[in-house]
Amino acid sequence: MTLPIITYPNKQLKVRSSEVIQFDGLLHQFLDDMFDTMMSSNGIGLAAIQVANPIRVLILCIPDEEGNQGKENLLEIINPSIHNPKGNTLYQEGCLSVPGFYEDVERYESLTLHYQNRHGEPCTLEATELLAIAIQHEIDHLDGKLFIEKLTYNRRKKFEKEYKKAQKEKK
Template sequence: MALREIIILPDKRLREISKPVTEVTTEIRKLADDMFESMYEAPGIGLAAIQIAEPVRLITMDIVRKEGDGKSDPRAFINPEIVGASSEMNVYEEGCLSIPEYYAEVERPKTVRIRYTDLDGNVKEEDADGLFATCIQHEIDHLNGVLFVDHLSKLKRAMVIRKFEKAAKRGIKYV
């Protein structure tokens, strides 16, 4: 495993649409391992491959660790897609490893049904709710070049982007 640098807004690569994974290979499994290590080190509960400058449709998550019961449930999702969503909405305060130290409430569908491939190459479907639903939607957004701030009002989004652009120009690097 290797610790990878997480790219930060305003890095334009965050707006790239990630390419599908065509085969679950040793390289994809190693990338997932690197992503878990980088995600835990940050620390975070979810990471999309594009956040470490790898434009492939791969997500790692561990929401159990966040909930603080001392357990861990690392999960990888290859080519994840939302195949159904509830009309009922939920609001969660979201943050992002690529937009450090900024949090905002985002409204998303309360439950979603996802289809993905696991690291063994098995295609699966499952329902997600609560933090899992929020996190998987957030990470799938990354794969499509969408950031959580894109769900905010135009004014709030512009303020956040401007803040990070100014910091980048001054050479301020968030850790």
């Protein structure tokens, strides 16, 4: 089942998500619904807060070399924490909650991620490149932050102007 994605400037996106303690059938169904929602929206990542559920859950499905996003490449990340971040890289990011806007954002180049899977088992992942960037982007959501908040003052003003213009054109 696909879930509605909440979009900027919805204040729910500012909520800091709570840790998951129940790893049950409800969580598993929610993870499956998140996957359906992300795929139907052509996303590569989705945080639970983006579908109005303030829990520390995110999913990622980075496309393979052919651009396919098979469920076998799906990462279900619960209660994540970043360790050993290294380097800096600039990447043009977009967001399902800020549709139609893309901006260069500086992120760590590589990191180690500690998290739990859908069954509550502890996992560790070494991430670089797009995967590391996507993890940081989605964890920001869990902390109530959007990628546009990382922009410089001038780029943020440009975003606000473009956003207001896009809203007027929709009416």
